[in-house]
Amino acid sequence: MSEIFSVTVLVGILASAIRLATPYLYAAIGESFAQTSGVVNLGVEGIMLVGAFAGFYVALFTGNLWLGLLAAVIAGILMGLLMSFISVTLRAEQGISGIGLFMFGLGLSSLLFKTTIGTVKTIVGFPPLKIPVLGDIPIPLAWWLLDKTTLGLKTKAVGQNPAAADSLGVSVLRNRYFNVCLGAALAGVAGASLSLSLVNLFQENLTAGMGFIAVALVYFGGWRPLGILAGALLFSTVNAIQLWVQVLGIGIPADIAVMLPYLLTIVALAVTANRARQPAALNKPFERGEN
Amino acid sequence: MPSTPPSTIQRRITSVEMCDIVKRFPGVLANDRVCFDVRAGEVHALLGENGAGKSTLMRQLYGMYQPDAGEILIDGQRVEFHSPADAIRSGIGMIHQHFMLVPTLTVAENIALGLPSSRGPVLDLDKVSARVQELSAAYRLKVESDAYVWQLSVGEQQRVEILKALYRGASFIILDEPTAVLTPQEVDDLFATLKHMVSEGHGLVFISHKLNEVMAISDRVTVLRDGCMAGTIPGREATRDILVSMMVGREVKPLAPQPLQAGAARLKIEGLRAQGDRGTEALRGVDIEVHAGEIVGLAGVSGNGQRELAQCLAGLRKVTTGTITIDGKDLTHTELKAHIEAGLAYVPEERMRDGAIRDFSVEENVFLHDHAAPAYTHAGIFLDFRKMAAHATDLVKQFSVKTPSLDTPIKNLSGGNIQKLILARELSRKPKILIAAQPTRGVDIGASEYIHQRLLEQRATGTAILLISEDLDEIRSLSDRIAVIYEGHIIGIVQRGEATVEEIGLMMAGVSATHG
Numbered sequence A: 001m002s003e004i005f006s007v008t009v010l011v012g013i014l015a016s017a018i019r020l021a022t023p024y025l026y027a028a029i030g031e032s033f034a035q036t037s038g039v040v041n042l043g044v045e046g047i048m049l050v051g052a053f054a055g056f057y058v059a060l061f062t063g064n065l066w067l068g069l070l071a072a073v074i075a076g077i078l079m080g081l082l083m084s085f086i087s088v089t090l091r092a093e094q095g096i097s098g099i100g101l102f103m104f105g106l107g108l109s110s111l112l113f114k115t116t117i118g119t120v121k122t123i124v125g126f127p128p129l130k131i132p133v134l135g136d137i138p139i140p141l142a143w144w145l146l147d148k149t150t151l152g153l154k155t156k157a158v159g160q161n162p163a164a165a166d167s168l169g170v171s172v173l174r175n176r177y178f179n180v181c182l183g184a185a186l187a188g189v190a191g192a193s194l195s196l197s198l199v200n201l202f203q204e205n206l207t208a209g210m211g212f213i214a215v216a217l218v219y220f221g222g223w224r225p226l227g228i229l230a231g232a233l234l235f236s237t238v239n240a241i242q243l244w245v246q247v248l249g250i251g252i253p254a255d256i257a258v259m260l261p262y263l264l265t266i267v268a269l270a271v272t273a274n275r276a277r278q279p280a281a282l283n284k285p286f287e288r289g290e291n
Numbered sequence B: 001m002p003s004t005p006p007s008t009i010q011r012r013i014t015s016v017e018m019c020d021i022v023k024r025f026p027g028v029l030a031n032d033r034v035c036f037d038v039r040a041g042e043v044h045a046l047l048g049e050n051g052a053g054k055s056t057l058m059r060q061l062y063g064m065y066q067p068d069a070g071e072i073l074i075d076g077q078r079v080e081f082h083s084p085a086d087a088i089r090s091g092i093g094m095i096h097q098h099f100m101l102v103p104t105l106t107v108a109e110n111i112a113l114g115l116p117s118s119r120g121p122v123l124d125l126d127k128v129s130a131r132v133q134e135l136s137a138a139y140r141l142k143v144e145s146d147a148y149v150w151q152l153s154v155g156e157q158q159r160v161e162i163l164k165a166l167y168r169g170a171s172f173i174i175l176d177e178p179t180a181v182l183t184p185q186e187v188d189d190l191f192a193t194l195k196h197m198v199s200e201g202h203g204l205v206f207i208s209h210k211l212n213e214v215m216a217i218s219d220r221v222t223v224l225r226d227g228c229m230a231g232t233i234p235g236r237e238a239t240r241d242i243l244v245s246m247m248v249g250r251e252v253k254p255l256a257p258q259p260l261q262a263g264a265a266r267l268k269i270e271g272l273r274a275q276g277d278r279g280t281e282a283l284r285g286v287d288i289e290v291h292a293g294e295i296v297g298l299a300g301v302s303g304n305g306q307r308e309l310a311q312c313l314a315g316l317r318k319v320t321t322g323t324i325t326i327d328g329k330d331l332t333h334t335e336l337k338a339h340i341e342a343g344l345a346y347v348p349e350e351r352m353r354d355g356a357i358r359d360f361s362v363e364e365n366v367f368l369h370d371h372a373a374p375a376y377t378h379a380g381i382f383l384d385f386r387k388m389a390a391h392a393t394d395l396v397k398q399f400s401v402k403t404p405s406l407d408t409p410i411k412n413l414s415g416g417n418i419q420k421l422i423l424a425r426e427l428s429r430k431p432k433i434l435i436a437a438q439p440t441r442g443v444d445i446g447a448s449e450y451i452h453q454r455l456l457e458q459r460a461t462g463t464a465i466l467l468i469s470e471d472l473d474e475i476r477s478l479s480d481r482i483a484v485i486y487e488g489h490i491i492g493i494v495q496r497g498e499a500t501v502e503e504i505g506l507m508m509a510g511v512s513a514t515h516g
């Protein structure tokens, strides 16, 4: 039992934690943009799958990882456009639209996988991130964008009081499209970080719920980039411990170990539930001229 | 012209004309061939009952709606505004009936919102703040530019709204009921600012239900009735009687309530303490008794604990210490439902947030409490839609709520009509105790009179009424006793007619009365 506290194991856990945090972080930061502008996008999971597939497919057939990454971004943006059209232009209920997008992404990626690649193949992906979290990852950029730019100001206003933003000539529609698509592009990257770097393969339902956890992390992090970073790290650390527990064969049934991260999500959300920062117009379609 | 800093006006407009404007909403003809014009350097007041179409007309000038017919001319040139951005570019600004501010952002951020920055994509809030300070000095609009908007009083928020328009170099500014939420002192300050703006060559549109304000500040007055023009007259010819008859088409007399023999104490509040939203103590030992058949007016500058007191009484806020007794029953720590069952009705100050569900229809909003009452159900299980519709129709008619149908979502009603509907709902429940917070804020003069009458009728049936209002005229004309609240406690209680406006005003500012 004391094995788990040995230095090698701890370093191992830390290293895997940081590696594992990447997809969560990209997806959650992306989702936080959409939510800050007032759109809950529950379709992140589906977008990640489509991104993971597109990235893997292009990388596999061109042999160019960067082209793969580009494909993942484009696929993400297309999914984002779909989500925006349904929930912003048509003003459909966001939760339902998001679930629909998830199922669409799941189905589409599976179908394309079966008809084009067929069997599980691997590629030589990007080397795992060398620099620990902060450098490579979008946290400082997200913080800067939200807090220091005119775009960030518009985004926050559109998510808090779209009527006020509209009355000053800010286009609520355009801002929400932009943020949903930016979020979706990042979700595409998150997917590609799995298929092009972490596991270097694609299979059906590769993400297995990571996109939903990313949505939870946005709430956990209180819509702030640093909070989301903390959440993603906490989550991936528990995940890493769980993997090591299985590897080391410590006497906990594997099923229970696998459950740990999800259990943690629920507990963490319940404990940190702080809606004070929640964008006031979250989940509310905007229509000009209502009282 | 006074020797003040250079004018803010960027693009000077000399006249704005709206000709034969027609605007329809589903089931409503909100503007029917309305003509309206404003010149630089004048205040043009727009008057009319709730739902007459004032806000709608002005929202078209501000690019929020597009007219179905008619045209808008600026300096004689025809313009078409597709969004507020177009109107702002042409030099038009609007201060909306419901504030358009983002509470979680600072004053400077609210003002800079949507404007290009001198540093490209990066915000330049320091520059914005500096300019805001200049403007606020020039126009005597005191605000702190790095305060968060949620920290500001209503009056300060109003000033931010005006600064927003000035900052954008607006030459024409529309003020949609700017005084509805202000204290008398704040109204005076606002008028000083408006006069200064006019002297600089701004053109202003001023909407209000308070006729004395309209008469005090307007160069011209246009009255709308049911979406149509009732006429335009010069400000100096406007008298109360003329305006009322143009607006309502009949006479409206101020009320003179008869004194009543007050009964036993129905509502007893003793030593009540409670916390405000920001964790500070909002109520610091409130003692009031309201008797059956009595109206107690609670006067005070907003933010001195009125809202928290009303919420405690309604069972919506936790009481720290002290007691609330209704008809001898202790209701200090009980929930809303127990209060409703004890016969308490509550007309909240923030009607849209606390009094109604915006996406629900008029009828559904009538039945927010009583949907399970035996009278409106079959066997206590299924809703009896026929009876519900009948009751809702009845209320809408009695209180002359202007709505196209019972199925219209309440958010599409005009501000004053929402208020009438909520009041109708609460009074129809025949309450023993009524807490009415700002019941006539934003309500037109005819309807105010009607609401006042209903409050007095309610009092005659033995209801104990706590009337919370910032409108001193309202408090003084209706209340049997006036309690003044200051910083969370009652600083004085006077009998009707015992204190002058000045004395009450002093108490509102925290100076205790020497007598009483």
Ligand SMILES: Nc1ncnc2c1ncn2[C@@H]1O[C@H](COP(=O)(O)OP(=O)(O)OP(=O)(O)O)[C@@H](O)[C@H]1O
Binding pocket: A288, A289, A290, B025, B026, B028, B030, B048, B049, B050, B051, B052, B053, B054, B055, B056, B057, B097, B402, B403, B404, B412, B413, B414, B415, B416, B417, B442, B444
């Ligand atoms: N967005 C909308 N959709 C449908 N109907 C609307 C909408 N906005 C206003 N109306 C209707 O148009 C009419 C005019 O409303 P408007 O808000 O212009 O009145 P108002 O004169 O400003 O009244 P108040 O003094 O109460 O503010 C009302 O009958 C209202 O119900």
Ligand SMILES: [Mg+2]
Binding pocket: B054, B055, B056, B097, B176, B414, B415
């Ligand atoms: Mg109005």
